[in-house]
Amino acid sequence: MIDAKHYNFAFLDEGSKREIRRSILKAVAIPGYQVPFGSRELPIGRGWGTGGIQITLSIIGKEDVLKVIDQGSDDSVNAVNIKKLVEECTGVELTTDSEAATIIQSRHRIPEIPMRNDQILVLQVPTPEPLRIVEPKESVTKQMHAEAEYSGMWLSLFEDLTQYGEISISSEYPVMVEGRYVMNPSPIPRYDNQKLNNSDTLYLFGAGREKKIYAIPPHTDVESMCFEDVPFKTEDFEGKRCRLCGAQGVYLDEMIDESTGEKVYECSDTGFCRGRRERGA
Amino acid sequence: MAYVAVTGGKEAIEQSLKLLEIFRQSKEDISVSCIKENMGLLVDKIMSEAGFYSEDYAALALKQCEGSVEEAVFLLRAYRSTLPRNYYSLPVDTGKMRILRRISAAFKDIPGGQILGPTYDYSHRLLDFSLMESNDTQKAQEPNEEAEKADGSDIHCSRVTDLLKEENLLEDVAEDNTPPFDVTSSLLTFPAPRSARLQTFARSDAGFLGGVAYSSMRGYGAVHPTVSELRSGYAEVCIPYPLDEEEEICIGEILVTEVEALVPSHTETDEEFDKMTLSGGYGLIFGRNENKAIAMSIADAGLETEGSTPSQDEEFVLTHGDCLEMSGFISHLKLPHYVTFQSKLDRVREKEDE
Amino acid sequence: MVKELKLAYEFDFVFDGQNVFRKLLHALANPGTTGNIAHQAGKFAGNHQALTALGCTLLDNEEKMYVEKNPNLSADLHSLTLCHEADLDEADYIFLSSEMNYGSMEQILKNVKHGTYADPQQSATVFLQCTQLTGNETMTLKGPGIKDSLTVSVYPYIKKVIALRQSLQIEYPLGVDLVFADLAGNIMGIPRLCSLI
Numbered sequence: 056m057i058d059a060k061h062y063n064f065a066f067l068d069e070g071s072k073r074e075i076r077r078s079i080l081k082a083v084a085i086p087g088y089q090v091p092f093g094s095r096e097l098p099i100g101r102g103w104g105t106g107g108i109q110i111t112l113s114i115i116g117k118e119d120v121l122k123v124i125d126q127g128s129d130d131s132v133n134a135v136n137i138k139k140l141v142e143e144c145t146g147v148e149l150t151t152d153s154e155a156a157t158i159i160q161s162r163h164r165i166p167e168i169p170m171r172n173d174q175i176l177v178l179q180v181p182t183p184e185p186l187r188i189v190e191p192k193e194s195v196t197k198q199m200h201a202e203a204e205y206s207g208m209w210l211s212l213f214e215d216l217t218q219y220g221e222i223s224i225s226s227e228y229p230v231m232v233e234g235r236y237v238m239n240p241s242p243i244p245r246y247d248n249q250k251l252n253n254s255d256t257l258y259l260f261g262a263g264r265e266k267k268i269y270a271i272p273p274h275t276d277v278e279s280m281c282f283e284d285v286p287f288k289t290e291d292f293e294g295k296r297c298r299l300c301g302a303q304g305v306y307l308d309e310m311i312d313e314s315t316g317e318k319v320y321e322c323s324d325t326g327f328c329r330g331r332r333e334r335g336a
Numbered sequence: 337m338a339y340v341a342v343t344g345g346k347e348a349i350e351q352s353l354k355l356l357e358i359f360r361q362s363k364e365d366i367s368v369s370c371i372k373e374n375m376g377l378l379v380d381k382i383m384s385e386a387g388f389y390s391e392d393y394a395a396l397a398l399k400q401c402e403g404s405v406e407e408a409v410f411l412l413r414a415y416r417s418t419l420p421r422n423y424y425s426l427p428v429d430t431g432k433m434r435i436l437r438r439i440s441a442a443f444k445d446i447p448g449g450q451i452l453g454p455t456y457d458y459s460h461r462l463l464d465f466s467l468m469e470s471n472d473t474q475k476a477q478e479p480n481e482e483a484e485k486a487d488g489s490d491i492h493c494s495r496v497t498d499l500l501k502e503e504n505l506l507e508d509v510a511e512d513n514t515p516p517f518d519v520t521s522s523l524l525t526f527p528a529p530r531s532a533r534l535q536t537f538a539r540s541d542a543g544f545l546g547g548v549a550y551s552s553m554r555g556y557g558a559v560h561p562t563v564s565e566l567r568s569g570y571a572e573v574c575i576p577y578p579l580d581e582e583e584e585i586c587i588g589e590i591l592v593t594e595v596e597a598l599v600p601s602h603t604e605t606d607e608e609f610d611k612m613t614l615s616g617g618y619g620l621i622f623g624r625n626e627n628k629a630i631a632m633s634i635a636d637a638g639l640e641t642e643g644s645t646p647s648q649d650e651e652f653v654l655t656h657g658d659c660l661e662m663s664g665f666i667s668h669l670k671l672p673h674y675v676t677f678q679s680k681l682d683r684v685r686e687k688e689d690e
Numbered sequence: 691m692v693k694e695l696k697l698a699y700e701f702d703f704v705f706d707g708q709n710v711f712r713k714l715l716h717a718l719a720n721p722g723t724t725g726n727i728a729h730q731a732g733k734f735a736g737n738h739q740a741l742t743a744l745g746c747t748l749l750d751n752e753e754k755m756y757v758e759k760n761p762n763l764s765a766d767l768h769s770l771t772l773c774h775e776a777d778l779d780e781a782d783y784i785f786l787s788s789e790m791n792y793g794s795m796e797q798i799l800k801n802v803k804h805g806t807y808a809d810p811q812q813s814a815t816v817f818l819q820c821t822q823l824t825g826n827e828t829m830t831l832k833g834p835g836i837k838d839s840l841t842v843s844v845y846p847y848i849k850k851v852i853a854l855r856q857s858l859q860i861e862y863p864l865g866v867d868l869v870f871a872d873l874a875g876n877i878m879g880i881p882r883l884c885s886l887i
Contacts, residue, residue, distance in 0.1 A: 193655070
């Protein structure tokens with residue numbers, strides 16, 4: 056289907072790749088700032104990870120080893136579909152082992168095993184603008200970022216706090232980058248927010264439909280927005296463990312055991328879980 | 337089972353694609369040229385929303401996706417991303433187009449005359465059951481004189497608005513030769529230049545644009561225009577000659593529909609009263625695509641007015657009408673959201689526990 | 691001439707371009723560390739191979755470049771990428787193929803695009819060629835991409851340019867990103883937030 060006669064290596068034409076690459080470099084230089092770019096249409100639906108895919112296609116080379124996960128899972132239909140596209144147009148090696156990958160593209164999760172400096176994590180972002188919850192207009196939010204005018208955001212967090220007794224944002228919890236830009240970490244759970252701070256790896260965020268690219272370089276200061284007297288809280292899995300590998304203190308998927316009707320848990324990061332079981336066996 | 341991760345993804349996708357093949361199978365195959373010739377207006381719609389002028393590829397896309405408009409637009413747009421952009425065309429003068437149809441709702445007599453051309457406007461929408469039986473797949477190849485005449489006509493007309501310009505009734509607009517903004521390679525910023533608006537509208541989903549225009553005409557907005565001129569025809573596209581940029585070279589013709597709509601506006605003067613003038617809304621769409629072209633001219637004029645209705649909200653109108661973006665984001669809800677939902681549950685349960 | 695043309699085309703815009711980009715990305719994400727693009731740069735003839743390779747990776751007819759006093763490099767970059775030259779204060783990518791004195795460097799860093807508060811990405815990236823990256827001048831850097839701080843021994847020119855940029859006190863997020871390249875194809879990125887301690 057994706058033959059070399061009709062399609063370039065990595066699908067996009069070189070002009071498109073260059074534009075995306077230039078935007079990525081600017082994003083790295085201005086951590087947390089959303090760099091606008093001319094998002095291209097892809098053979099996969101807009102809203103299905105096209106921002107991440109465009110980044111992956113623009114950075115990938117023949118030597119790379121790619122892992123794609125969706126919600127932590129290597130085998131989810133969307134992850135499989137994206138992997139298949141990238142494989143067909145580049146021929147790169149695929150893996151489910153996060154430590155063997157040079158590039159990991161992910162939707163909604165950061166792998167459990169800390170990533171290294173020679174790896175890149177590409178995150179798919181549906182709505183990159185963290186201020187959208189307080190202001191629908193792009194022209195206004197752009198100005199707010201320009202002036203670092205985040206009082207509306209703080210106010211909305213505070214109102215939330217007074218209404219619920221704590222901040223009710225579940226996933227996609229906003230962060231402050233290098234004390235300058237409020238950034239949407241993409242819909243990762245709060246549990247993953249801490250992995251953005253002072254990490255060894257480079258994070259690239261791509262929003263295809265909204266045409267934005269942003270980045271967190273390694274060892275960048277990333278703080279989840281909260282108030283001094285109300286500490287930031289991650290999801291609570293206390294006393295719960297993965298029924299497959301027994302892991303505790305990791306992000307778990309909740310499911311219902313068909314035979315007993317009881318709630319059971321499995322690792323959300325399927326590659327991590329499989330690795331533990333293989334080593335254990 | 338409740339929130340169970342979708343596993344076996346690879347096999348599932350393969351089976352789904354197989355099923356799709358089965359659903360697409362038919363007893364009678366339809367050729368790409370057959371689609372192109374029999375479904376011309378559909379082909380035009382696909383080309384317009386894809387922003388990609390190729391009747392053959394549009395027909396191919398339709399064949400490939402069971403005639404789904406959004407899928408066909410999707411296929412063309414994705415293919416478009418892979419093409420290098422070697423040349424930028426020179427401005428196309430639609431005033432010089434070879435006309436198929438041209439009407440004015442503003443004046444009865446216009447230089448060059450009203451040319452009704454091919455239109456369904458005055459047809460009775462009665463199902464023609466005789467078409468059920470006709471099955472002449474191979475039409476006679478001998479030349480059809482009438483058809484030749486219909487397509488080979490060499491009619492060129494001046495614009496209706498030229499008349500108004502002579503009388504100074506049209507708002508005076510200075511010629512603007514700044515290079516157009518390119519919405520396909522840059523993110524729109526607001527306020528958007530008019531070139532960006534027009535490009536966005538030209539590729540907009542016809543239904544969305546129709547809704548915006550209709551709301552404006554009905555009262556959520558202020559634009560109920562007069563169609564000064566609607567014309568469909570073939571316009572030449574030229575590029576600078578690569579070896580000598582002073583020269584130009586024609587690379588082909590495109591079929592387009594153009595609308596100029598007139599709305600009253602006022603011009604501030606130094607005198608006691610402001611001057612009443614007419615200003616224009618503009619529509620230009622690939623193919624024969626009349627309602628979309630009119631809707632575009634209304635939407636364009638609507639953004640020149642001020643007010644709080646949806647059709648006057650530039651950012652709202654320009655960011656929500658792209659076929660691919662809207663269908664992509666709506667359909668993404670079919671993707672699993674286990675992790676985020678788990679996180680939400682964590683929040684909700686914590687509340688219950690307290 | 692024929693030989694030069696042939697050499698110019700040994701650089702593969704698809705695969706070599708991708709390789710150089712990744713090295714550059716790593717360099718800018720990890721300021722102060724050294725990457726090497728000698729293999730790709732070696733596919734060009736001339737005295738500014740690394741700059742040419744970097745140019746061919748990023749430039750095309752959509753961008754504007756400024757090349758300081760080097761018509762050969764300018765002509766090469768234009769014919770290879772179709773990128774047009776612009777004035778210093780309009781250019782997106784600046785190429786400085788020789789080491790410059792303090793005054794000229796100050797003028798350049800002052801006058802290149804710094805971006806705006808709303809669009810800080812509309813700023814220039816400056817590529818500077820120097821004889822070598824390593825040297826006997828010690829500098830300590832901090833900023834995103836650096837864990838705590840990083841001390842490296844560099845060629846004195848590099849530290850001078852960084853100190854000069856710092857002295858201009860361009861308010862973040864405005865700024866100028868610097869990329870140093872030497873004759874051996876080593877590259878080092880110093881993005882706007884990276885500073886000397």
